[in-house]
Amino acid sequence: MTKALTLYDLNSLVADVIDTALTRAYWVEAELSEVRENRGHCYMELIEKDDTGNVPIARASAKCWRNVWSAISPYFVRITGQQIHAGMKVMLQVHAQFHPQYGFSWIVDDINPEFTMGDMLRKRRDIVRRLQAEGVFDLQKGLRLSLFAQRIAVISSETAAGYGDFCSQLETNEYGFRFRVEIFPAVMQGEQVEQSIIAALDSINERESEFDAVVIIRGGGATADLSGFDTLELAENVANFPLPVITGIGHERDESVLDMVSFLRVKTPTAAAAFLIDQLSVTLGRIERAQTAIADGVRRKMEAEKMRIRHLESHIPVLFSVVRAKEEARLERLSRNLSEKTAELLHRSYYRLDLLGQRLRSGLKIRLSAEGHRLDMLDQRLHLLDPSLLLERGYSITLYKGRAVRSAAELEEGEVITTRFATGEADSRIEHRRQSSM
Structure with a gap:
């Protein structure tokens, strides 16, 4: 075995x-x-x-x-x-x-670090070519930073010394400018850099109108391990971002892809703060120069107007006499025209009143004659209605309580009535009354 x-x-x-x-x-x-x-x-x-x-x-x-x-x-x-x-x-x-x-x-x-450097450069070149082919490589360069950029979104580690240096630089600037800084925390070293910064950019993008610029800073830690800033996805996010992105990730040897696509690359966080301060100081200088130019322009205009007023003052008496003569002549013409128009109007009014008077007199005569004839007719009718004429013709009038009696129904038995004749009156008492059937 x-x-x-x-x-x-x-x-x-x-x-x-x-x-x-x-x-x-x-x-x-x-x-x-x-x-x-x-x-x-x-x-x-x-x-x-x-x-x-x-x-x-x-x-x-x-x-x-x-x-x-x-x-x-x-x-x-x-x-x-x-x-x-x-x-x-x-x-x-x-x-x-x-x-x-x-x-x-x-x-x-x-x-062999040179081999790794070569591979890194190849990857970086590939990413740059990809961004250029997509047409986004220079998008950030086409943005304009507000002349009054004071609302700053910062992507950094909250505990990074570079973030503290950045804020301190802004707060103690020699001009007394006030900046509003809000940090969006992110991991700035290691394998989580890419996704962490993209998440911070997404948060800022949701509140885009509240900020003027984005600053990505990293300083204060180790200068190694910058591979997280050389990724295609992060570069695409920064290149397409609607606000200017300033990078100060604390390395000087060469640029990362993130630096290349950003609006501006500076070396350090304090350099980013200095840029923002300088930007406002340039704006302040422009405002001050504009103020000076406006003040000078107003001063020159006032001097010119003073000279023009003095020139007018010297010509006022002559101009006034000319104007007065013209106005007096105009008033005289108006007065003559007024007198002529008034006389003509009065003449026409007198003639019209005379015509109206003649028409009125003629009409009154005709009206008076007609009314006189009507009165005669009424007098005749009144005469014919005189009760005495009826009495003289043999008629009589029965009175009861001073009123003429027209119906037997108005009388009561035993009442005294008066009968008036052409000559004299007679009283009688009602013994019996009857009404005619007619």
Whole structure:
């Protein structure tokens, strides 16, 4: 029966083979899918993707021990301006190590920062070309910052020293300008930079009318790990933002894509504050110059008007005499016309009154003659109705209580009535009355 090896013995054999076969170090290009530090050591997960850039076709683990990492990490940051992080492409110098207890690993001896710089530049150029193709790369440059930009939305970490410096610079400006600053907190370092800043921009966009500009500041922390500011989505959001966006994310070596698409890029948060102060000071200067120009213009106009008034004053007597002569002549003409018109009107009125008088006299005569004839007719009729004529013709009138009796029904038996004749009267008492059947 064949004797089996223990796992440790087998791993020791593999270690001996690797130590014998892979005796030198190798430079390898890979993408970091995970990076973590523990007790000064750096642990990395390496991947290689297919041509589409989506599916990993190779994986491996790598370690960089503390004594090496403490030397190469600061140098990498100094050259690239960024901490090593997931998603970054790197060129590593590694040698193989197989430990019987912990298995196989690639041990990192060195990192080439120039390779990473080249990859970063390639990515940055690709993003810039994409933005230019979309026609949004220069949109921010076409915006106009308000001459009175005092309402500022700030995207920064609330605890960042740069934010405090920015506010202090605005509050203590030599002109006494007052700014209204509102912070929209965001993560300014690490993998959450992109989405955090986009969320802050969305919040500001909902209140766009309340602000004049947006300032993105980062200073006060480490100058490394700026990859979050070199993303397509963040650049598109800033490029399309309706308000001017000023960036001061605290690095001088080169521009991030965010800096390129912004309205203005300054080096530091205090430089952003200084720009806003200078902007208002320029506006103040323009206002003061305009005030001076207006005052000078008014002064010159007043002097010209004073000279014109003095000139008019010297000509007033002459002008007045000319005007008076003209007005007197005009009044005389009007007076003559008035007299002529009045005389003509009176003559016409007298003639009209004479005609009316003649018509009135003729009409009165005719009316009086007609009325006289009517009175004669009435007199004749009245004469014919005289009761004495009836009495003389043999008629009599019966009176009861001073009134003529027309019906027997008006009388009561035993009443006294008076009968009037042409000559004299006679009283009688009613013994019996009867009414005619007619």
